[in-house]
Structure formats: structure tokens, C-alpha cells
Amino acid sequence: xxxxxxxxxxxxxxxxxxxxxxxxxxxxxxxxxxxxxxxxxxxxxxxxxxxxxxxxxxxxxxxxxxxxxxxxxxxxxxxxxxxxxxxxxxxxxxxxxxxxxxxxxxxxxxxxxxxxxxxxxxxxxxxxxxxxxxxxxxxxxxxxxxxxxxxxxxxxxxxxxxxxxxxxxxxxxxxxxxxxxxxxxxxxxxxxxxxxxxxxxxxxxxxxxxxxxxxxxxxxxxxxxxxxxxxxxxxxxxxxxxxxxxxxxxxxxxxxxxxxxxxxxxxxxxxxxxxxxx
Ligand code: AMP
Ligand code: MN
Ligand code: MN
Ligand code: MN
Numbered sequence: 001x002x003x004x005x006x007x008x009x010x011x012x013x014x015x016x017x018x019x020x021x022x023x024x025x026x027x028x029x030x031x032x033x034x035x036x037x038x039x040x041x042x043x044x045x046x047x048x049x050x051x052x053x054x055x056x057x058x059x060x061x062x063x064x065x066x067x068x069x070x071x072x073x074x075x076x077x078x079x080x081x082x083x084x085x086x087x088x089x090x091x092x093x094x095x096x097x098x099x100x101x102x103x104x105x106x107x108x109x110x111x112x113x114x115x116x117x118x119x120x121x122x123x124x125x126x127x128x129x130x131x132x133x134x135x136x137x138x139x140x141x142x143x144x145x146x147x148x149x150x151x152x153x154x155x156x157x158x159x160x161x162x163x164x165x166x167x168x169x170x171x172x173x174x175x176x177x178x179x180x181x182x183x184x185x186x187x188x189x190x191x192x193x194x195x196x197x198x199x200x201x202x203x204x205x206x207x208x209x210x211x212x213x214x215x216x217x218x219x220x221x222x223x224x225x226x227x228x229x230x231x232x233x234x235x236x237x238x239x240x241x242x243x244x245x246x247x248x249x250x251x252x253x254x255x256x257x258x259x260x261x262x263x264x265x266x267x268x269x270x271x272x273x274x275x276x277x278x
Pocket of ligand 4: 006007
């Protein structure tokens with residue numbers, strides 16, 4: 001069984017529409033796919049509609065990836081099996097969206113000081129009316145030749161040490177987990193190795209995530225060594241958390257293809273171990 005519990009569509013900063021994403025999932029022989037766009041659930045409706053209309057052999061999990069702030073670090077919490085019409089969750093996502101707009105304007109103002117004009121409007125065009133993220137600023141900076149690729153856009157302008165960096169305005173880990181649970185879902189700490197934390201700090205993060213009711217951590221993900229996977233499997237067991245896996249697919253350049261993560265080691269309990277499908 002092929003399971004991928006972390007992916008993005010054009011509803012946030014993925015390159016495929018929800019329709020194209022579910023079709024790619026089917027051609028990659030995925031059985032269970034979660035769409036987890038940044039701070040929005042809007043892509044899920046079209047995805048499910050396509051699956052129904054075309055009778056695709058794919059189980060879609062309603063998901064979301066919520067940006068949170070923890071001790072000055074941007075930490076992502078994935079929600080799986082959420083009710084995408086739940087008021088508490090939608091209220092939180094609305095406030096996240098407003099925070100993103102404020103941040104995008106602040107980034108644009110910083111870029112304007114560097115004589116890069118109208119960046120917000122340009123980023124909006126790349127986002128095509130959906131959630132604006134730094135990825136859309138990056139695509140604009142590449143398209144206009146300010147940098148050679150997306151990586152450089154983050155290094156020079158958008159990342160933590162970049163000229164136009166603005167910290168994100170988002171909720172706490174506790175707020176994210178509470179909203180996910182209120183909506184009937186399970187909360188997963190996304191890509192724990194991507195935060196550049198020392199092992200001590202990472203353990204503190206996982207301790208607080210668990211204390212707030214977190215259910216699982218991602219153990220198998222994109223851009224990861226075997227050692228890293230083993231380390232995360234050990235942490236999942238040490239903290240008695242379930243294990244998740246996901247490609248975090250946005251595009252084929254910066255991420256793994258859908259469904260291509262390394263299988264979870266037998267020592268961990270997969271988050272889907274007790275999911276029931278009808
Ligand atoms: P935001 O949600 O607006 O903070 O934008 C963060 C998004 O930018 C992440 O979800 C990634 O998709 C992308 N991103 C962040 N850092 C990099 C990087 N160094 N290279 C490519 N994409 C990145
Ligand atoms: Mn992204
Ligand atoms: Mn993420
Ligand atoms: Mn992601």
C-alpha cells in the first residue's frame with residue numbers, strides 16, 4: 001500500500017492543480033493521499049470532486065499544514081482527517097490568511113526599498129488569487145532575473161538571513177493542535193529535521209508538541225538521509241508518538257515525487273494503523 005500524507009496544490013504553493021495532483025497520485029499508484037496546503041483547505045473540494053467524477057482509485061485524506069511560531073522558529077503542524085467545514089478550524093485559517101497578507105505587504109515594502117517594485121502584486125499573480133507565500137515571491141524574483149533560482153531567492157531575499165525577511169505572523173503550536181483536534185483530526189509535527197534545531201532543542205519541541213496533545217511526527221519525508229530517518233523513528237518511539245510519512249510534493253525540482261518516500265521502519269506505529277475506510 002502506498003501512502004503519502006503531505007502534499008501541496010495550487011491552492012497554496014504547489015505547482016499542480018488539485019485535479020492534476022490526484023491524477024498524478026493515481027499514476028504513481030498511491031492508495032492514500034493527503035492534500036495539506038499551507039493554511040488553507042480550499043484545494044480539497046476540487047480534488048474530491050475529480051476523484052468522484054472520474055471514479056479514481058484513491059482515498060483522499062482531508063489535510064492542512066498550519067504555520068506556527070515556536071521560540072522564534074517557524075514550525076509546521078499538519079492536520080489529517082479534519083472536518084474542513086469546522087468553524088474553529090476555519091476561523092484559525094482565516095486569521096492565518098490575514099497574517100500572510102500583512103507579511104506579504106511587509107516583504108513587498110522591504111523589496112521596494114531595494115528598488116524591486118510591486119512585488120506583492122506580482123506575487124499575487126503567481127498565486128493566482130490563492131494563498132500568497134514566499135514561494136510566490138521567489139518565483140517572481142526568478143522570473144524577473146533578480147536571482148538565478150528559487151534557492152537563491154530564499155538565500156538572498158526571503159529566508160531568515162535575507163534582505164527582505166519578515167517573520168511570519170501566525171498562531172502557536174497549541175492553537176494549531178487545538179483547532180485540528182476540534183475538527184476531529186490528528187496533529188502531526190511536519191518535517192522535524194528541517195528546522196535547523198540542535199537535538200536538545202528538537203527534543204524540547206517534541207516534548208511541548210506532545211504535551212499540547214500532538215499525535216505524530218513525520219518520520220519519512222523529502223530530502224532526508226537514512227540516518228535522519230532512523231533518528232526520527234527513534235524519537236517517535238521515545239516520545240510515544242505515531243509516525244507519519246509524506247513527500248511534501250510541491251514540484252519535481254525541490255521535492256520528492258508523490259508517493260516516493262522511504263517506507264517507515266517496522267519499529268514505529270504508522271499514523272494510519274487504525275484508520276477505517278469505507
Ligand atoms: P511561507 O509559507 O510564506 O513562509 O513560505 C514558505 C514556503 O517556501 C515553504 O513551504 C516552501 O515551500 C518554500 N521554501 C522555503 N524555503 C525554501 C528554500 N530554501 N528553497 C525552496 N523553497 C523554499
Ligand atoms: Mn510550501
Ligand atoms: Mn512545511
Ligand atoms: Mn509542506
